[in-house]
Amino acid sequence: MSWQAKRYHDISCGHRVVGHEGKCGHLHGHNYRVHFTCEADELDNLGRVIDFSEIKSKLCMWLEENWDHKMLLWEHDPVANVLIDNTTGTGDGTTLGDGIVLVPFNPTAENIAQHLVLVVGPQQLKGTGIKLRHCEVEETRKCSAVYTLRPQKNDFGQIER
Numbered sequence: 606m607s608w609q610a611k612r613y614h615d616i617s618c619g620h621r622v623v624g625h626e627g628k629c630g631h632l633h634g635h636n637y638r639v640h641f642t643c644e645a646d647e648l649d650n651l652g653r654v655i656d657f658s659e660i661k662s663k664l665c666m667w668l669e670e671n672w673d674h675k676m677l678l679w680e681h682d683p684v685a686n687v688l689i690d691n692t693t694g695t696g697d698g699t700t701l702g703d704g705i706v707l708v709p710f711n712p713t714a715e716n717i718a719q720h721l722v723l724v725v726g727p728q729q730l731k732g733t734g735i736k737l738r739h740c741e742v743e744e745t746r747k748c749s750a751v752y753t754l755r756p757q758k759n760d761f762g763q764i765e766r
């Protein structure tokens with residue numbers, strides 16, 4: 606038996622998809638909606654998977670602090686390498702390199718969802734006994750991608766949820 610608790614969060618990010626056949630290879634942005642699904646085998650003594658406010662503080666706030674209003678670029682993207690070290694002033698106290706976040710993947714919705722489940726979830730939920738099982742990343746209200754953590758077998762061949 607398992608339970609799931611869900612919360613979504615909205616952020617705005619720039620990105621580009623390296624090698625895209627069409628317009629998505631250009632620098633552009635989205636109002637992303639990210640849906641987090643947390644899972645537990647047991648409920649706590651109040652009957653919760655995890656308090657909704659903890660999903661907010663641990664996962665939604667991670668998005669807010671790390672990615673919101675930033676430009677997500679693949680670390681191997683040649684455009685990123687031009688921008689990241691660029692200290693050319695823009696006249697308002699910022700530089701062209703400000704707000705660039707290098708990520709270790711081409712920033713499609715699929716790769717963003719996978720990174721959140723495999724890297725950010727375990728880091729942010731460490732010690733809680735809760736898993737980030739599933740993440741859906743909406744680029745627009747029409748289009749989204751989903752990554753789901755599959756149950757794995759332990760050394761005894763038992764399914765570990």
Ligand SMILES: Nc1nc2c(c(=O)[nH]1)N=C([C@H](O)[C@H](O)COP(=O)(O)OP(=O)(O)OP(=O)(O)O)CN2
Nearest residue numbers: 621622625628629633712713714715744745748750
């Ligand atoms: N499977 C995926 N396909 C695409 C992704 C992605 O992350 N995963 N990303 C993009 C682009 O980022 C693009 O901005 C979105 O593309 P698209 O839906 O074609 O464009 P619009 O939102 O402008 O939709 P219109 O209906 O054409 O206005 C592309 N594909």
